[in-house]
Amino acid sequence: MVMIAGYDHFVQLAESLQWDETELDLGPDREAWPRLGDDEAATVRGLVAGFCIAEASVAGQLGSYQSAAADDTMQAAFRAQARDEARHARFFDLVAEVVLQVPGDSPAARQDVLRRDVSAELVDLFEHRLPATARRLAEDHSGLTGAVGLYHMVIEGVVLLAGQHAMLHALEGLSSPLPGLRRGTELVLRDERWHIGFGSRVVQSAELGGEEADALLEQGETASKVWGRLITDDAIALAVKQHRRRLKAAGIKFW
């Protein structure tokens, strides 16, 4: 039942996909921003706000996952992922600061302002539920599969992926394009794909009970709604469908 090949190829993949958020030119985005209509700006701002909060949170939680890793290759993959998440957090914060001109002299100060633009459920998921799961994992390493289920399958596989697709969709139809934000979002999405692949592999190597599997499915359905009106019902339905398919592909059976 154990997957012996390890997780090295995820580490190599991560290495080949590195990018630098400071090399993206946000100048055109900054010029275009004041020209956007109110509704356009509100949608992009809500999504950027969600990502500022989400990426800062996920970046901070991977330490517990690294210590609970089953072997060195898995630990190295969590470490590579942590590097990506920190970059994602810096990228969205840079967009908030430079393009949206959100006031505040630090990422935390800007997040305080941006918290008003997202639902209480989103804040609760990222700032309470995920940290609580990581804390439990730090105390009891046997909870790794469930913790990866929440982080990689539910949060990344459903919430963040749906948000990134919604962002790309919103950016496509703008009256004034935001090319730096679009390019950065595409690069974030590319990173998230290997994170989700890695998480699926961790979950696949474990044997989940039917109850745990059902909980993962249910969590995905609930979590997909945290974006509120920023994401359409169709996009939510698609995210949940893909989540179910990914869980099945990881060999998870539902009751």
Ligand SMILES: [Fe+2]
């Ligand atoms: Fe991320």
Ligand SMILES: [Fe+2]
């Ligand atoms: Fe990620």
